[in-house]
Amino acid sequence: xxxxxxxxxxxxxxxxxxxxxxxxxxxxxxxxxxxxxxxxxxxxxxxxxxxxxxxxxxxxxxxxxxxxxxxxxxxxxxxxxxxxxxxxxxxxxxxxxxxxxxxxxxxxxxxxxxxxxxxxxxxxxxxxxxxxxxxxxxxxxxxxxxxxxxxxxxxxxxxxxxxxxxxxxxxxxxxxxxxxxxxxxxxxxxxxxxxxxxxxxxxxxxxxxxxxxxxxxxxxxxxxxxxxxxxxxxxxxxxxxxxxxxxxxxxxxxxxxxxxxxxxxxxxxxxxxxxxxxxxxxxxxxxxxxxxxxxxxxxxxxxxxxxxxxxxx
Amino acid sequence: xxxxxxxxxxxxxxxxxxxxxxxxxxxxxxxxxxxxxxxxxxxxxxxxxxxxxxxxxxxxxxxxxxxxxxxxxxxxxxxxxxxxxxxxxxxxxxxxxxxxxxxxxxxxxxxxxxxxxxxxxxxxxxxxxxxxxxxxxxxxxxxxxxxxxxxxxxxxxxxxxxxxxxxxxxxxxxxxxxxxxxxxxxxxxxxxxxxxxxxxxxxxxxxxxxxxxxxxxxxxxxxxxxxxxxxxxxxxxxxxxxxxxxxxxxxxxxxxxxxxxxxxxxxxxxxxxxxxxxxxxxxxxx
Numbered sequence: 204x205x206x207x208x209x210x211x212x213x214x215x216x217x218x219x220x221x222x223x224x225x226x227x228x229x230x231x232x233x234x235x236x237x238x239x240x241x242x243x244x245x246x247x248x249x250x251x252x253x254x255x256x257x258x259x260x261x262x263x264x265x266x267x268x269x270x271x272x273x274x275x276x277x278x279x280x281x282x283x284x285x286x287x288x289x290x291x292x293x294x295x296x297x298x299x300x301x302x303x304x305x306x307x308x309x310x311x312x313x314x315x316x317x318x319x320x321x322x323x324x325x326x327x328x329x330x331x332x333x334x335x336x337x338x339x340x341x342x343x344x345x346x347x348x349x350x351x352x353x354x355x356x357x358x359x360x361x362x363x364x365x366x367x368x369x370x371x372x373x374x375x376x377x378x379x380x381x382x383x384x385x386x387x388x389x390x391x392x393x394x395x396x397x398x399x400x401x402x403x404x405x406x407x408x409x410x411x412x413x414x415x416x417x418x419x420x421x422x423x424x425x426x427x428x429x430x431x432x433x434x435x436x437x438x439x440x441x442x443x444x445x446x447x448x449x450x451x452x453x454x455x456x457x458x459x460x461x462x463x464x465x466x467x468x469x470x471x472x473x474x475x476x477x478x479x480x481x482x483x484x485x486x487x488x489x490x491x492x493x494x495x496x497x498x499x500x501x502x503x504x505x506x507x508x509x510x511x512x513x514x515x516x
Numbered sequence: 517x518x519x520x521x522x523x524x525x526x527x528x529x530x531x532x533x534x535x536x537x538x539x540x541x542x543x544x545x546x547x548x549x550x551x552x553x554x555x556x557x558x559x560x561x562x563x564x565x566x567x568x569x570x571x572x573x574x575x576x577x578x579x580x581x582x583x584x585x586x587x588x589x590x591x592x593x594x595x596x597x598x599x600x601x602x603x604x605x606x607x608x609x610x611x612x613x614x615x616x617x618x619x620x621x622x623x624x625x626x627x628x629x630x631x632x633x634x635x636x637x638x639x640x641x642x643x644x645x646x647x648x649x650x651x652x653x654x655x656x657x658x659x660x661x662x663x664x665x666x667x668x669x670x671x672x673x674x675x676x677x678x679x680x681x682x683x684x685x686x687x688x689x690x691x692x693x694x695x696x697x698x699x700x701x702x703x704x705x706x707x708x709x710x711x712x713x714x715x716x717x718x719x720x721x722x723x724x725x726x727x728x729x730x731x732x733x734x735x736x737x738x739x740x741x742x743x744x745x746x747x748x749x750x751x752x753x754x755x756x757x758x759x760x761x762x763x764x765x766x767x768x769x770x771x772x773x774x775x776x777x778x779x780x781x782x783x784x785x786x787x788x789x790x791x792x793x794x795x796x797x798x799x800x801x802x
Contacts, residue, residue, distance in 0.1 A: 262606045309788040316548060316746075319609055320738060321787045327735060328780030335773050438731070442617050445610050478625050485618035492607050493599045 220367070227359050236355050240427065242460075242467045243362035247420040249447045249459035250369040251413035257454035258377055259409045260389030262315075264441055265306050265322040268329055269414045271435045273299040273421025278348040278431050279339050288351050292422045299418020300411050302329075307410040311403060314392075330436040345432025348425045358427050365423065366460070369416050373456060376412065381405045439481060446488045452498025461499060518647050524764040526653045528757035529660035534715035535737035535744075536664075537708030539752040542741065543684035544704040545601070547608045551592055551616035552712055553734030554623075559585050559713025560720040560729060561623060564632050574637045581717055582710050589709025590702045597705065598698070623727040631724025634717070656718050663714055664753075667707070680704055684747075732776075736763075739783045745793025754795060 230236050252266040276298035277291030286294065310321045333340045340346060351357065376382045387395040388402045396402060425431040434440075447466050452458030466484065473480055495502050534556060541549055549555075562584045566577035596611035638651035671677035682690045683700045691697055716730060723729055740759050744751030759779060767775040786793065 256606075262609070309784070313787070313791065315605055316609075317787060317791055319606075320548075320742060321784065323735075323738065324780045324783040324787065328777055328784065331773070331777040331780065335777065438613070439617060442613055445613070449610060478621065481617050481621040482625075485614040485621075488614040489596060489611050492611055496604075496607065 223363055224360075227356055233355060236359060238467060238471055240355070240358050240362050242464045243359075243366045244420060244424050244427070245444070245447060245467060246460040246463040247362070247365050247369050248417060249444055249451075249463055250366070250373060251417045251420075252444060253448050253453060253455075253459045254369075254373045254376065254413045255410055257448065257459075258373070258382060258389070259385045259406055261311060261318065261406055261410065263306075263310060263318055263322040263410075265303075265310070265325055266417065266444060267435060267440050268306070268322070268326045269299045269303055269417045270421040270424070271333070271431075271433075272302050272329070273418030274425035274431045274435065275333060275340060275346075275421075276418070277422035278346045278425045281349050282346050283339055288349065288422075288426050291426070292419050295422030295425075296415045296419040299421065300415040303411050303414030304407075307407050307414075311406045311410060326436065330433055333433055333436075341432070343433055345430055345434075346425075348429050348431060350426055350429050358423075361423065362427075365416065365420055370456065370460075372412060372416060376409055377456075381408060385409060442481075442488070443484065446484050448498075449488055449491050449496075450498060452500035455498065455500040458498045458500040465499075518645075520764050520768055521761075522647055522649060522653070524757065524761040526656055526760075527764065528760035529657055530715055530718055531733070531736060531740055531756035531760055532753050533660055533663060533711050533718070534733045535740040535756055536667075536749065536752050537711035538737055538741050539744070539747055539749060540680075540704060540711075541708045543747045544680060545597065545701055547597065547601075547605050548612075548738070548741075548746075549592060549597070549705070549708070550609060550612040550734075551596070551619060552708075552737060553728075553730035553732075554616040554619035555585065555588060555592070555709045555712035556716040556719070556730030556733050557623060557725070557727065558588055558619065558709075558730075559716030560634065560725040561627060561632075561716075562713070563717040563720055564634050564725050567634060568632075578717065581713055585709045585713030586706040588713075589706035592709065593702050593705035598701070601701070620727045620731075627727070629726060631726045631729075633724060634720030636721040652721050659714065659718060663711065667711070670707075676703060680707075735776075736779060739779045741793075742783055742791075743786050743793055745795045748793065748795050751793055751795030755793070 226239060227236060230239065248266060248270055255266075256262045273295035277288065277295035280286040280294050281288055281291050306322065306325045310318055310325070313321060334342050376385075384395065384400045384402070384405045387398075387400060388405070392402060443466055447462030448459050449462070450465055451460065451462030469484070470480060473483070476483075491498070534552075537555075538548055538552055541547070559581055562581045563577055566572050566580045567574070570577065570580070572580065592612070592615060596615045597608055600607035600611060636650070636652035637655050640651045642649050642651065642654075669677075671681055679690065679695045679700050680703065682693075682695060683697055683704075687697065690700070712730070715733065719729070719733065736759060740755045741752055743758065744753070744755030759782075762778060762782065763775045766778045770778075
């Protein structure tokens, strides 16, 4: 990529960010703004998931575990110990990072189906733990969380801020030595290991970084909706999250956010067909996997390349 | 005490049926079907429909259930395994998980969220010394034994069974001697799903039949196949009884809510320290 084109991309990013910053002034409908905030929240979750599984090649399903841990940690600290929600955000982030170490230390040593099953066991094990610790977590009823007490505008900008941080972290890790090591490992673990890369260390660093941001997002989510319950551990959540990544494009920077936008708004537009929504989402995921496994962003790029080639000839 | 042991044996028999299909699938296709729970639920629903609406006898309902679950298994293989087979095992996971939500929601639309109750084939209670058992529990034992025996006969005596075993031992070799591996994959998934369906039909009179009924048994089936060593039949059967025993013991001595947690803890420990399982051969690199 030439210097000029990277410069052009930077300008596009700046304009995009400006457009996003202006959204609350254009969109005055509170409900629509709420949907955009939710798009951001799921965007943060799947961007960080994508960082570990799209770039890092670690296909784990512990993302919503870490999200829920972040949410529960800050909610419990506010509900049972009266700690301020601002501090709660960091408590959420650090607790999720701590748990990601506990989950990651054994899990990231294995690959494939073993990694899926191990994170699966952690996911449902922690869910059971949450239900047993009824005294703090409210069991299957969940906790009512005190909010920040700010307006929608605050939540919008905070979510946007977290989303930008997630994107910057993804881009930073991708461009750094860690990212190059991860991609090398994803493509050939043997070759990477034989050229002196310690896969485990870099995987763990990426996993914990993503978990920290995810944990903060979890606390934010609980504070924003003012409630958190064990349905956050459900299969539907995992499927929706995977759907966002698959539809947008695994291993692309903006794909997961586009997927988050599509699924969040789809869920709302088809509110009348509430019962059929999970079926449609599931079917779209399977069709995308079969016909466009690299997601919308990659397909879009392909079409762009084709048009360019045509214009040249 | 003996009633606890008896309960563990009954549970173990159902868990064997619920998990051995996964083990068979791993042996042949080298992947796991995460819509296995939806297959268990499917068996229970077909049984319920055939018994209540169809007015068929238990035998008729059972035969219809076996046919339908076989077709479901072939369908699962066709839509969510074959397109990704050999290319990307992660996509098999995403595909089968997506399919499982589609199936669960379909059950919800068709039958509603309220639990249905399947009448057991034989009603009544027997008193054997200090042991109180229902006829249905003996029915479970007999059906499980017969199913395992039939499966063993099919796998060792029929041509289809031999080709299934051949593919599980050597994929390339089977192609070379003229086995249609794609057909074997479909049939394997069909058989695995029948086993799940029978487990569902037997669970019907114990649990209420509702759209997510099969999910917990599926999760336990994963614990079992991991514990027994993925792909090992003997290991799976032994592990099914171990898991059932642990569940019953933890449930009655520590507390019912601790039983699932103890199973997940067991799964984590096994995967960390002995990923090939208690009885399996190491297949981590395969």
